[in-house]
């Protein structure tokens with residue numbers, strides 16, 4: 001039915017349709033909620049029934065969150081096909097009541113929805129008309145139509161849904177990133193839908209939508225791949241402020257199987273809250289640190305330089321360095337991680353101690369025998385020697401422990417050696433049980449230990465950067481750059497989980513004992529009536545314990561967050577240029593399938609350990625088997641601001657093409673002198689006063705942020721600022737990935753001089769504004785900005 005046939009206006013038609021879609025959404029939501037409540041109320045059953053119930057629970061819960069998330073902007077588009085067909089496109093798919101009929105609403109990720117994003121008048125993909133439907137609450141607000149199978153419209157050819165797109169990019173910022181599902185552009189859509197296998201790198205200048213695209217790709221992959229949905233997606237971002245900024249996007253798309261994390265949060269139980277000099281972080285990030293950590297572990301595996309005495313009872317057993325070396329070699333040959341290979345080492349020590357005890361006993365017997373023979377001539381010495389040996393724990397003087405390691409005597413001696421605390425102490429000294437935290441804090445607190453582990457790998461100056469004053473190494477004493485080292489150490493140390501398993505088994509036995517107690521009480525209250533069945537007639541204690549087990553209904557993301565060894569179905573890294581080689585090793589371990597999307601911009605690298613080229617990071621892990629795609633349009637920064645940054649970008653990367661801005665705003669970026677924090681504060685207040693809605697950011701060199709924040713107490717600031725506040729003060733490295741309506745960049749010369757990557761920081765700061773940019777300096781601008789900015793007085 002065409003719109004003309006209806007006799008009503010387009011808006012009314014779409015309102016009718018939208019109302020029906022919401023009615024259907026409410027029905028489906030209600031039905032899912034009831035099913036969820038039913039499953040949640042069920043208990044008992046076999047292990048298989050429980051597991052099926054847990055899966056059903058998870059499935060209903062995620063379906064419900066998808067329906068809930070679709071409440072805002074349920075439907076945003078319509079495709080009228082050249083063959084007369086029609087699809088409505090929305091955040092979630094809604095099936096028709098008639099199971100054979102077409103869906104009432106197509107999920108944006110469905111293949112049939114793709115033309116909505118990619119069709120152009122040059123390549124209409126069977127689309128006659130594309131309609132963007134703008135809604136608020138449950139009302140249709142406006143429509144924007146593009147007819148694609150007519151004459152190409154040169155002006156709009158590049159953009160899909162230009163009006164809706166420009167309305168979205170021009171709207172005031174809220175301090176939270178929003179999804180762009182209604183206005184995705186073709187080059188973005190191609191990345192989102194590209195094959196899940198292998199490593200995909202998305203290189204793009206500022207504001208090209210890399211973050212947005214990465215998050216929509218996560219939602220797309222979760223929708224299409226059961227494997228990825230069951231293992232979840234890890235999204236790694238540069239800092240917690242940024243993660244909070246993007247935190248609404250995936251829940252808004254109804255996806256909960258995603259863990260957002262910084263590198264510093266990837267080691268469960270460690271809070272990387274300590275800061276350290278950039279030079280120290282840079283050393284810790286270098287690939288050679290993997291060898292340093294490996295050597296540090298090896299250095300904790302025997303042998304002593306001199307013979308090592310072990311006292312057992314009244315006897316002293318001397319273990320020579322050669323023995324320790326051989327035992328350590330044999331334990332390492334198991335190729336097990338340190339803590340698991342330890343059991344081999346301990347067994348060898350116990351065997352050797354037992355062997356020597358036996359040999360000492362045998363020697364004593366032989367000596368007694370010889371002395372007695374000398375003294376007593378032809379008397380029965382065998383009986384006397386046997387008596388001596390029996391007192392020493394031997395039943396048969398002819399079979400030494402060395403000859404039959406499984407004889408009762410040998411086993412006894414081994415048991416004695418194994419339970420002797422001094423043997424245990426010797427093993428602990430020469431092959432200690434180690435946690436990653438213990439290994440590293442002992443390494444960094446002890447310059448000699450560090451020198452031994454880093455010999456030939458780090459210079460004395462580099463080692464000096466790593467040494468920590470005493471007292472650091474407590475849970476709060478770790479830095480972000482320590483986390484990949486902890487992870488590396490965890491990998492090499494492994495976990496001897498026998499104790500954990502033993503505890504689990506004990507807990508299980510206790511559960512069964514408790515269940516038995518329940519059954520005993522039930523049996524005690526058994527009625528005389530033989531027809532009445534009690535619990536004991538139907539169930540035994542083990543099954544009762546199984547039935548009462550609490551279900552594990554945590555989401556994939558919740559389970560992954562507490563498990564260092566969790567491997568994800570897909571890993572997305574935002575601002576990937578910031579990661580150090582050691583951090584890449586962590587992420588590769590979390591993603592053995594190498595199904596990864598890495599988005600970033602090497603021109604924006606600010607961390608000293610970060611990247612200069614993508615190949616540099618990826619070659620060690622995937623060789624040249626990675627795909628590079630580019631985004632070319634800047635949706636955030638107006639053309640006037642991008643023009644100012646061109647000379648700076650040229651100094652950062654002469655080959656880099658600046659992204660073309662999607663719009664102009666008619667306001668040139670300006671500069672003025674503001675020498676003191678008070679002057680900066682005054683300008684910031686004036687900018688804020690001129691803004692109806694939206695956000696102002698004052699971005700300073702990192703070291704100046706506190707002083708400016710003190711002069712502007714009404715602004716949010718600090719390590720974890722509230723981005724939804726009307727004004728915020730940020731250090732340059734905090735601004736990465738964020739955006740604001742108005743940005744004031746303070747002391748650009750100071751910013752450049754503050755770090756070896758200061759120019760990159762300045763580039764990031766200058767490209768954060770969606771509307772207006774002001775540069776506040778101390779009387780001198782960097783050469784790259786000279787001539788590009790209008791003096792404020794001239795505005």
Ligand SMILES: Nc1ncnc2c1ncn2[C@@H]1O[C@H](COP(=O)(O)OP(=O)(O)OP(=O)(O)O)[C@@H](O)[C@H]1O
Nearest residue numbers: 180183184185206207208209210211212635636737
């Ligand atoms: N297709 C689109 N429709 C609407 N808005 C878009 C679109 N693409 C990008 N944007 C908006 O442009 C802004 C910049 O996007 P995003 O932060 O993802 O870019 P980026 O490439 O990660 O930037 P940077 O590297 O500078 O941090 C965001 O506000 C985003 O919502």
